Amino acid sequence: MDRRVFVKQFSLTVLGTALLPMGLSAKNKNLWGKKITPQILFDEGKLDVILPEEAFNPMGNWEQSWRIWMPFRGKPGEASGYLSVTRNVADHSGKVEYGVEQAISENKQWMHLTKVAIKARNNQYGTPLNWEAATEYIKAPGKGFKEDVGVYQSSNLTNEKEDICLNFTLLDTVQRMKMEGVKELNFTLFDELDKEKKNHSIRYKEDTTIQIGGKTVEVHCYEQIGEGMLPWMYYVDANGRLLLAINGMRVLIADVECKSKYQASYPEIGEVSIEKRAAQSGRKGEIRKDKRPNILFLSTDQQTWNTLSALGNKHLNTPNLDRLAGKGVTFSQCYSPNPVCSPTRASWITGLASSEHGVIKNGRSIISGLKTVGHSLRDAGYETVFAGKLHVGIPDSYGEKIPGFDKVLCMGIGGKGTLGDQAVSSVAVGYLQNRDRSKPFYLTVNFLQPHDICNWIKRHNKNHKDRHLDSVLNELPPLPENFNVILEEPLKMKVPRKREWTETDWRYYLWAYYRMVEEVDAEIGRVLQALEETGEADNTLVLFNSDHGEGSASHQSVTKNYLYDEACRVPMIVSYPKELRSGVIDHENLLSCLDIVPTVCDFAGAKLPENCSGISMRKLAAGKKRKLRDFVVSEVNNDNGRMVRSEDFKLIVYRNDSNHLFFDMKNDPGETINLARDSKYNQQVKEHFTMLEQWESKLRKASFCKPFNTKIS
Structure with missing residues (x-):
């Protein structure tokens, strides 16, 4: 499998453990140290949402939105956002396209917004082929964008194996498990930085009920575990719709109004696009004026x-x-x-x-x-x-x-x-x-x-x-x-x-x-x-x-x-x-x-x-x-030796040592016969010492490097 791994320029996780550097100074006293469960969320009023009512087919085309709540960030209850995912099946191609939009805000001071486009195989895992993402930081509602923080990322994946999931498509995977009657999936997870996380699995755990949107709903519960990620619990209704997902640091709650509420508060959301960010970053065919290579x-x-x-x-x-x-x-x-x-x-x-x-x-x-x-x-x-x-x-x-x-x-x-x-x-x-x-x-x-x-x-x-x-x-x-x-x-x-x-x-x-x-x-x-x-x-x-x-x-x-x-x-x-x-x-x-x-x-x-x-x-x-x-020189051994290589010959000489080596490199490339003491080559040896002298004379040596003796001894 040929993987393209790219530079980590921003911290972005849809279904991971952290979105931004975790600051846990403001702890929710009611929740800190407790395991987050549907009942606790209901008691805290977090499941008072508007659930979608239209018919849902997880195998077809759909759009869904989930409210994001992060209980241990910012002031209690004020670190939140939304995650919106669309799924479109391409006709006759065996491919599926996903559009992901995620926003996180904290204390109504800023928003981190990311938009992602994914192409994947239309299989149980949503095996990714390529994806592109644009991200921006937006100031307090109506205050525009922060300067110089936009980032564009893209990745191409060539996956020979089918059992590969991407963070962005896990929600689709778990919804289709319910409709296809799949009890367990084992796979390799790629996070948003194309980093491989092995030994992941999603397993059916139990049927149960949860109270959400003013209703008591029968759900199938699935558990995901694996390297590099806190465990997730997924709650899927009888139609295959994911209503609730929980891990230790983040909660996703189905809510048809969450996206529109944030878009009304942050008008800049609509200005962020993958195409715009890609063009600004120069990754979509920008031609620079500088023609140097x-x-x-x-x-x-x-x-x-x-x-x-x-x-x-x-x-x-x-x-x-x-x-x-x-x-x-x-x-x-x-x-x-x-x-x-x-x-x-x-x-x-x-x-x-x-x-x-x-x-x-x-x-x-x-x-x-x-x-x-x-x-x-x-x-x-x-x-x-x-x-x-x-x-x-x-x-x-x-x-x-x-x-x-x-x-x-x-x-x-x-x-x-x-x-x-x-x-x-x-x-x-x-x-x-x-x-x-x-x-x-x-x-x-x-x-x-x-x-x-x-x-x-x-x-x-x-x-x-x-x-x-x-x-x-x-x-x-x-x-x-x-x-x-x-x-x-x-x-x-x-x-x-x-x-x-x-x-x-x-x-x-x-x-x-x-x-x-x-x-x-x-x-x-x-x-x-x-x-x-x-x-x-x-x-x-x-x-x-x-x-x-x-x-x-x-x-x-x-x-x-x-x-x-x-x-x-x-x-x-x-x-x-x-x-x-x-x-x-x-x-x-x-x-x-x-x-x-x-x-x-x-x-x-x-x-x-x-x-x-x-x-x-x-x-x-x-x-x-x-x-x-005409010649090249090498130094060696704590400045104690020199080599002079010319077109035909090679001299090796060391400080304070009269035993030189001299080879005919045309006829003896293996350096097996030392000609230094052969009188027939006296002139050639002398010429190579002269070459060394020329080389040494041009050097501006470090103060602790002594002159090298270039005279024949």
């Missing part, structure tokens, strides 16, 4: 460069990244500026190298005084939005506030990509579906997977026995060709290895890692699908990158924080079909994660953060430029 930056954590089936990896399936690659340019020679989490994420935020922004290892914060890409784009008129993993300290940030970003939708769940990435994709989808379209957006969506491989590695120690291994033995991928090659490495080049693992353990590790890549591919697919459904995909630049790679058994290595390609080389995709090439894989050009910020600012027409080290990919991806740079 929206920008969506998708990132993963610890995804090495070749983990895309589009790049020929036959041991995993990444249909969504493949689809993005088919609409853009994929660069296979992109390098992390520092192959560990926090430093690269700080580079994505600032556009600077780690020795400049100061995050030279995990746990450090960006130095004071630096602007973020959020500042640049916000100043250029973009709405800047962040979702997912940050993992870097930023001065003046607190809670879920990031300098330069208008909104922080969520921060993910640290260390648990399987769980947290679902939340990240959900809030990103919600933002895309419900945002204000009056200006372009910069949305950065930062997933955690396949970082969970770190937890997997920790669990699979020497004595670990995995009960799932036998079931996937025939699916285990082969080990890389450079698996058995372990070189004499610089002392500070601490490469994590699992020497106690068997060959099967290593292959199982690769299998598990690829499954985690597939997990995050699915979440990326949800976001891309939502973008397409908004109709804005054609005018949205999409970038995809990862902060660093994963050892992937090369040199018998795992995880990151060293400069072999598997840990340092990452995927990069740039897609904007109306301007850039599509379906192109570039194996030649050298890129860096530092190129994200210049590219974003280029498309946005925004000013680059000061001293930005990267280069915009725009002309290269458009085919207007053949070469982006």
Whole structure:
């Protein structure tokens, strides 16, 4: 089931536990602490209403209204409103349309009014397909609307299962239970924010009588229980009409006059419409004058460069990244500026190298005084939005506030990509579906997977026995060709290895890692699908990158924080079909994660953060430029190491260590033969030290980062 979950911008519940933040200061002394029953309501005079008298068929078209009474809000008896529902069955389509209008007022000071249009299947559950809602706050009667409080929401649901109910249609469901002789229904409930609440049921409880509208009426009583909601009791008459519904915080009472009374008191009710609010919010095809593209930056954590089936990896399936690659340019020679989490994420935020922004290892914060890409784009008129993993300290940030970003939708769940990435994709989808379209957006969506491989590695120690291994033995991928090659490495080049693992353990590790890549591919697919459904995909630049790679058994290595390609080389995709090439894989050009910020600012027409080290990919991806740079540099290990990668060669060097690594990347892409001491390559080694010197000379380093020795030792 594909669910579209959207951002919570207002609190609205038709049949839930709360409409607005609950203030229980004014308690009804007669009712507080008691279970609300029909008899108590009768004794309080709440059932003195005008009941409808016309014939009623719950299976056909109808309109009904219920008075809402909330005994524990405001002054006793003065928190009230109405709920009006219409039901229309579409001819021959198997669909039913609902119109919902709900008003709540408190102490005659304001009213919260919501109107909803729903399309659903004409089945026992009223399974929702899509709905739209407009909501307004209205001042005291005749005083007009409060300013800047209107909200419009919409949701599209594709439900493969029939046993799904929506809060708005439960009243219809319980009425039809009576007429169809159904004693029990079990279902999943979607609330008004499209949030799934499982294990709900409505069960017939008993036949009884209630006193309402000056009559004693025989009714069928039904009880609803389930996750995330207080129990409800429903009282339905012999014709299937719902006369009364009660839960701990709210009462619905059938009353034909309740709607007209409120409409007479609040003339502004008639001015609220879904169409008007949708147009104001820009969600119904509003064309903004700003023609610059929206920008969506998708990132993963610890995804090495070749983990895309589009790049020929036959041991995993990444249909969504493949689809993005088919609409853009994929660069296979992109390098992390520092192959560990926090430093690269700080580079994505600032556009600077780690020795400049100061995050030279995990746990450090960006130095004071630096602007973020959020500042640049916000100043250029973009709405800047962040979702997912940050993992870097930023001065003046607190809670879920990031300098330069208008909104922080969520921060993910640290260390648990399987769980947290679902939340990240959900809030990103919600933002895309419900945002204000009056200006372009910069949305950065930062997933955690396949970082969970770190937890997997920790669990699979020497004595670990995995009960799932036998079931996937025939699916285990082969080990890389450079698996058995372990070189004499610089002392500070601490490469994590699992020497106690068997060959099967290593292959199982690769299998598990690829499954985690597939997990995050699915979440990326949800976001891309939502973008397409908004109709804005054609005018949205999409970038995809990862902060660093994963050892992937090369040199018998795992995880990151060293400069072999598997840990340092990452995927990069740039897609904007109306301007850039599509379906192109570039194996030649050298890129860096530092190129994200210049590219974003280029498309946005925004000013680059000061001293930005990267280069915009725009002309290269458009085919207007053949070469982006001659070499790329990565830093590593608390500012102790450097990598210089040119078109043909790669140098790895550490502070105060004469043991350098130098590889011929054209003929030895697996980095198996160290040529640093081969005299035939002295000139090439010298040239790469010169490249490093050029790079270092342009950096404005943080005060605690020392100059890096660029002389051959």
